[in-house]
Amino acid sequence: MADEVTTWVNGSQRDHLALADRGLHYGDGVFETMVIHAGKVPLWQRHWRRLLVGCGRLGIVGLDGRRLADEVAASSRGCERGIIKLIVTRGEGGRGYRPPRDSEAGPPTRILLRSLWPTYPDYFWREGITARLCGIRLAANPALAGIKHLNRLEQVMARREWYDPDIAEGLMCDQMGNVVEGTQSNIFVVRAGRLLTPPVEHCGVAGVMRGLILDEATAWGLAAEERLLPLAELARSEEVFVCNAVIGVWPLRRLEQWSFPHGPVTRRVAQATASALLSTDTDQPKASST
């Protein structure tokens, strides 16, 4: 691991994990990738809530939320700008898929990895990006859709379809050909002035930034809703952007044979989300109910 990455396991600075951890064997866990700004984690409460939803869906019990929040706060303190990845696995286990019963479950493993701010070109924000359509499609599984679990081979396979640095993101469709999301982002389109983003009940991740936009659009004077997004609909959109909790918003200007303007709705959302990602007044890691 590069020197600029600092890592912790269960609160201790450590660069390795027990081989018995179910995170390795089965991808049995969830994660969050968060921004550190001025020693704080701007969208912590949203990340924390999604983490809890993921643990609940997988039946991971016994996570010490107070301790985890303290660890996130401690590992962010003194860092002006960076990324913190939080992984929670079901912990160590013996052979076999079956996890212990809740009453016999050991503690989940808490992993933190703090790294430098990624070096994306400025024009990704200022002018927008070129994206491609990935060949690999997302499988539909309502039991696992929406949460940010550690089974990410579809994204790995999609991301290795291209190495051209001028292509910033790849869009992924479901098995029916509806656009769902990017490999590391959610997607919004603008149709008749309204923000639309695909539902994530069958596949895809309910991104923290996606959630913020859906929740706050009205306050920003915009309307937003979830709607299936066939590729042909995407092609007819007035504006398109991708978003996540690290980058905020990148206007999507070119996708295969289509191009889109960097329009006023995208600018409005980008401005608002950039503010949210710089906000350190609220939402700091604190003892949260588990």
Place this chain on the structure above:
Amino acid sequence: MADEVTTWVNGSQRDHLALADRGLHYGDGVFETMVIHAGKVPLWQRHWRRLLVGCGRLGIVGLDGRRLADEVAASSRGCERGIIKLIVTRGEGGRGYRPPRDSEAGPPTRILLRSLWPTYPDYFWREGITARLCGIRLAANPALAGIKHLNRLEQVMARREWYDPDIAEGLMCDQMGNVVEGTQSNIFVVRAGRLLTPPVEHCGVAGVMRGLILDEATAWGLAAEERLLPLAELARSEEVFVCNAVIGVWPLRRLEQWSFPHGPVTRRVAQATASALLSTDTDQPKASST
């Protein structure tokens, strides 16, 4: 990890893994679970070939096959009866889904875990098992189907649906309701004297024992083929059994409201596969082409 488990990473006895390993972050790897009998690994060549197919599908390059075979042989030597789990991950990586280009890829991580023979009741083989139908279904993704990769949350979720020790296995359907496999086994049914097993092109694992049975059935005086298995067809079967490369064959006697006899075809296959699992004359880990 329990004392009776001995573990190696890249040939060194070690009980931990680098936090930067992509096996943890994305489930970016494949595995094999193999029997050790009298210090040997009976079905090594089949496990090895499937491992290579999995690495090929995921684009994991640079696996040192000769070294891996030597390590498997060394860790099995002197063990009368046990299980050896082999995990190969894409190795360590930085932030982000994208793996390095093949020309820049670091070495895959080779992990071995040797454990005691599992304590299943004798009557699972002698009389047969009771199974249940799992509520969670398998997602269809042709890009990942068939290989034994580390994204196993569907199996974890299925396996935590029951804790009754009298239920030995849970059967999993695809999203259309066709039976595909068990959580840790493949399934065969007998119809008109013929062995049928579901295809694994859209979901499911191409099990090593399943492959052996499909390949050898003719030599055993039987006919075997792949065919879609709607639940209603399963219910009308003359015999049913599950299989994998550790247990060999378990007759399936009861599934929800249905029951099946322990019939002659299952007995024939069970006998032949049991022999294969005790065979140490051939197929030993050796320098294989990569």
